[in-house]
Amino acid sequence: MxxxxxxxxxxIDNYCIEKLGIPGIVLMENAAxxxxxxIDLNKFNHFTILCGVGNNGGDGLAVARHLIVKDKKVDIFILGNIDKGSHDFMINYNILKNMNIPIKYIDNKKDLKTLEESLxxxxxxxxxxxxxxxxxxxEGxxxxxxxxxxxxxxxxxxIDIPSGMDSDTGKILGIAIKPNKTITFQLMKKGLVDNKNLAGDVIVEPIGMPKIAIDTVLNTNKDH
Structure with a gap:
């Protein structure tokens, strides 16, 4: 592998989007x-979803929407400045807002109490x-x-990699989430191989990135 x-x-992501014309939001939806x-939807019914404001957070928001559509109880928390949200993150964020889904923000110690209640x-x-x-x-x-x-x-x-893990080395950058399961997309990440113990059960899922994108990028990198 x-x-x-x-x-x-x-x-590879950029090649799919810029050269092939696959919208990033399509890849995000596939990932979600x-x-x-x-997720065993017979077993799990109440979810706490912790999102950043980049594309990883966008994946989380899309997952939240699908769980809500399936009538699951979902508490959504955002860590980070919404004004710095990535383009595809903002698309999913606005969809949830349009659905009148409550979203909580973690900015200070007081907000951690709300997170603790949800957990x-x-x-x-x-x-x-x-x-x-x-x-x-x-930090912070x-x-x-x-x-x-x-x-x-x-x-x-x-989603994709435990937050706080360096995806290239598996090194913990101060602190990392310790999951039971990690769903990573399209290809295994080096850090997940090097630090299997932290990531729990790792499952690699394809999200519709064509072989030409992967081959072109990886062969290009070999040439340098």
Whole structure:
């Protein structure tokens, strides 16, 4: 099985979007549906979804929508400045707003109480804060929230990579979410191979990225 770096994955993503013309939002929707496929909906009914404001967070918001459509109880929390939301994150954010779905924001210690209340009631936490692009240490309110999720989450599923893990090396950047299961997209990430213990059960799901995109990028990288 090929394992790729975060940079490889970003380049493949960009090739699909810019060269092939597949809208990023289509890839995001495919990713969300693959996450749903890996959740036992007979067993899990109440979800706490923790989202960042990048595309990983957008995946989480799309997952939240599908769970809501299936009549599940979903508490959505956003960590980060909404004004810095990625384009596809904002599309999913606005859809939820148009559906009148309540969204909570974690900005300070007081907000962590609300998160803790949600964690005590929910039977699954979905982690979609940071994706494969994270390189800096996790600190501040993020660190507090991750610590709370690790302590109180009954079952944790991470989208693409556990938030706080370096996707290239598997190194923990200060603190990371410790999931029971990680659903990663299209290709295995090097960090998930190097730090299997943190990621729980890792499942690689294709999200419709054509072979030409993967081959072109990986062959290009070999040439350098």
């Amino acid at each position: 090929i394992a790729v770096t975060g940079e490889n994955m970003k380049a 549906l693959k996450v749903i496929k890996n 005590s009631k929910s039977d699954m936490v979905i982690d979609s804060v940071f994706g494969t692009g994270l390189t800096r240490e996790v 309110i993020y660190k507090d929230a991750f610590s709370l999720v690790n302590q109180k989450g009954k079952y944790i599923l991470s």
